[in-house]
Amino acid sequence: MRLDGLPILTVAETVAAEQAVFDAGTHPYALMLLAGERCAEAIWRIGHKRQTLVLCGPGNNGGDGFVIARALKERGVPVRVAATGESRTESSQRARAEWDGPVEDIMAAEPAAQLVDALFGVGLSRGLDDALAERLNFLAGAAHKSFAVDLPSGVDTDGGTLLSAVPRFDICLAIGVLKPAHILFPAAGRSGALMPISIGLESGEGAAHVLAAPKLTAPASDSHKYRRGLVAVVAGRMGGASALAAEAATRAGAGYVRLVGAQAIVPLPHAIVRASGRDDKALTDERIAALLIGPGLGRDEHAEQRLKEALSPRHPAVVDADGLILLAKTGFGLLPDKAILTPHEGEFSALFGDLPGNRIERARAAARTANAVVVLKGADSVIAAPDGRARVATGVSTWLSTAGTGDVLAGLCAARLAVTGDPFEAACQAVWLHADAARRAGAAFVADDLIPHIPTAIQERSR
Structure with missing residues (x-):
């Protein structure tokens, strides 16, 4: 039922x-x-x-x-x-x-x-x-x-x-x-x-409510790559993580994906544009609709500086993985007005401490504290907004408990943020599509296997 x-x-x-x-x-x-x-x-x-x-x-x-x-x-x-x-x-x-x-x-x-x-x-x-x-x-x-x-x-x-x-x-x-x-x-x-x-x-x-299947729309007849959304993904020390995220974003509806850094990563779709990490304009481009930083970023001083530089233009942003650990040091003041944080339980504790209550209450409190949408990942992922809205995903495949699936989710969040401009709606769509891709992938998959199923999941929810 x-x-x-x-x-x-x-x-x-x-x-x-x-x-x-x-x-x-x-x-x-x-x-x-x-x-x-x-x-x-x-x-x-x-x-x-x-x-x-x-x-x-x-x-x-x-x-x-x-x-x-x-x-x-x-x-x-x-x-x-x-x-x-x-x-x-x-x-x-x-x-x-x-x-x-x-x-x-x-x-x-x-x-x-x-x-x-x-x-x-x-x-x-x-x-x-x-x-x-x-x-x-x-x-x-x-x-x-x-x-x-x-x-x-x-x-x-x-x-x-x-x-x-x-x-x-x-x-x-x-x-x-x-x-x-x-x-x-x-x-x-x-x-x-x-x-x-x-x-x-x-x-x-x-x-709170159970997460519902999203109602998506196909691009309008006058759409072009920038109108559909430019996503900038910041690469770090572990380039494979950002590559997974970038490819997921490409398949999840973004019009243009730019991978900043990680020049040696191959193969990737030719549609993903590579930009040097030394290119000052790669992250200051006003056309960027969503920035993703954190997957494979690292946690040293260089990575921390990279986080500060990437967030300083105040583009709508998704912060994941290492970026969350670094954010615990820098504080939430770095975050733009539109932001999504995607911690698993360990990252959540490092970022917000030992909050009381169940997962829904803790995610809500964290969202208020950070003034950002928080996706508390797990078998019962909770999406919470600063205004108290909360959705809980059910029936999620336990095969998602494998390396790299969080990077794919981060890429999905970034793409849907670029498309919708709404962090809460984007996070809800991303979590649902992630789970649906896992359902389609079956058993014993690796994170890479999720990506080919994302377009089909989107197509079946599009009007």
Whole structure:
């Protein structure tokens, strides 16, 4: 199921969204019934009449479980319910009272072909005790198909961390809205598939969103190379990195790519113009729409001076790799008004220190600090703007964890910045195209293999 563009709400934002529904006249139990019945519909469509064991906790997540069990039973599914103890909230008590079957002790319950985990959902602050965690893992492992209701029990909703041992579920039924733990690792890795269950909740304006596929446009009929965007890529000590970035930029929609330095790098497309690093005008050209510096730059005094010189004309810029480490020394005052920073976790820590919060919160804080768009790279890459906008990439190929793929992403960012003139939009487009190129490349690729797939990825998103 596509998640493109869906909002990602924290615990506090989810509670506020639910309260808005209650304030509009919906009773909390009516919302629980809606959530449980829609979850049951999804489970029934997937598992039909498999024998099912529903695990219910003491709170509202457990209440959802009792509603699910009753709705499945009404469809003719052989259902058993096991609980950790008594229900403690008003709605969960009501749901339990309307379940007309027995309630087993979870520690003695036998496995079933299908498991539904409704033990603990949003807002869990501590892990399951060892015995309960072990039991949950055993029952999930013994089932042919397993479902987590809202969230797998044992994950931190906002942080995306694991609070105790969490089994891997086949499907997570995300009730109402997505939460950070659905998207951020390692919690996101505890579900094979994510299925949103709509119950009419609405997000606020400040919510983060899942990165959506971009809507791109082909060049206009009166376009020429400078109107489409001149990208200047600064080479450094490791010329291969800047060469990868330059070629990616060439394939990603830029009208003209200039590689400054690295004269000995061969082969490269003849369309990439070589300029000497001693050419004073190579980086001061007013036609430059985006500058890229950092891949293979080096970290010595010469590289630092190169960074200062390259950024001084104040062209819109992408700073990556070694450039980020050097920027930690020079400060963010070097950055132009339009800038994209593309750190991985280690570079991020070197540049911004140990910021609190989850990856979304940390990327947002970093973007405000630098007054630049920040792409915090990883399996769950976060793109954040200084104004608080945030997008999170999902379903990214783990084969991207190989040398040089970050250089390709930097080249993509530079090209899309040259084309759009909008750092946030450019970064979002680049991250999506990077992931799509990786999907097309398959398995065990090297960074160079991504580049031929970029034009096809762009073509399929262009109008």
